[in-house]
Amino acid sequence: MIEPRADLVLLDLDGVLMDHRAAARAAVVAWLGPRATSEAVAAWFAAQDRRLAQWRAGALTWAEQRRARLRDVLPVLGGGERTDEELDLLFETEYLPAYERAWAAFPDARPAVDELRRSGVALAVLTNGSEQQQRAKLRATGLLDRVGPVFTAEALGVRKPDPRAFLTVCERLSVDPRRTLYVGDEHEVDVLGARGAGLQAVLLDRDGTAPQQEAAVIRGLAELRALVVPSGR
Numbered sequence: 001m002i003e004p005r006a007d008l009v010l011l012d013l014d015g016v017l018m019d020h021r022a023a024a025r026a027a028v029v030a031w032l033g034p035r036a037t038s039e040a041v042a043a044w045f046a047a048q049d050r051r052l053a054q055w056r057a058g059a060l061t062w063a064e065q066r067r068a069r070l071r072d073v074l075p076v077l078g079g080g081e082r083t084d085e086e087l088d089l090l091f092e093t094e095y096l097p098a099y100e101r102a103w104a105a106f107p108d109a110r111p112a113v114d115e116l117r118r119s120g121v122a123l124a125v126l127t128n129g130s131e132q133q134q135r136a137k138l139r140a141t142g143l144l145d146r147v148g149p150v151f152t153a154e155a156l157g158v159r160k161p162d163p164r165a166f167l168t169v170c171e172r173l174s175v176d177p178r179r180t181l182y183v184g185d186e187h188e189v190d191v192l193g194a195r196g197a198g199l200q201a202v203l204l205d206r207d208g209t210a211p212q213q214e215a216a217v218i219r220g221l222a223e224l225r226a227l228v229v230p231s232g233r
């Protein structure tokens with residue numbers, strides 16, 4: 001296990017601080033009601049993962065990936081063809097409000113953030129996703145004032161795992177990438193992405209699905225403080 005000297009702990013948001021998957025599941029169940037079979041919920045997450053990967057690769061815009069997710073899932077629900085406008089309306093009025101109502105921080109997020117702050121290490125957030133929505137998540141979960149500066153893919157103009165996303169944050173905060181520890185829940189996007197940019201990285205593996213070859217793994221945010229040695233201490 002690593003014991004990095006860190007000037008900055010850079011945190012992912014979805015899956016690390018906020019339980020995106022639980023909120024998304026609650027939203028699908030609320031949206032679909034009795035149609036929320038296990039098949040439909042599985043189809044929703046498969047579509048989400050596939051379309052967000054295409055968005056990360058630059059093949060779809062943010063709006064297009066939302067529509068594509070709905071077009072993937074509606075046939076499973078017996079739905080027919082919809083226009084872009086109908087899909088946007090459906091996403092914004094049926095799925096999104098339920099998703100927002102279900103936003104919650106992981107129970108270990110706030111204690112870990114506060115403990116890291118007390119240790120003297122600087123904190124920041126680097127998250128893929130939209131500026132408005134990611135900030136709203138942090139505000140709704142009571143974390144916005146505690147996590148330091150927030151950098152989103154939308155505002156940066158580049159997305160993880162692009163090394164420029166990580167390096168731009170380090171540059172803006174005047175920290176050495178080698179003394180920055182990225183904490184993320186997606187191995188390729190977060191951990192390999194951060195290392196590719198010269199940062200240190202640790203995988204937060206809440207569900208025990210980490211790749212076997214990965215040595216830098218924690219199972220909860222409470223483990224983070226023990227493995228970060230603030231620089232200058």
Ligand SMILES: [Mg+2]
Pocket residue numbers: 012013014015016184185186
């Ligand atoms: Mg994540």
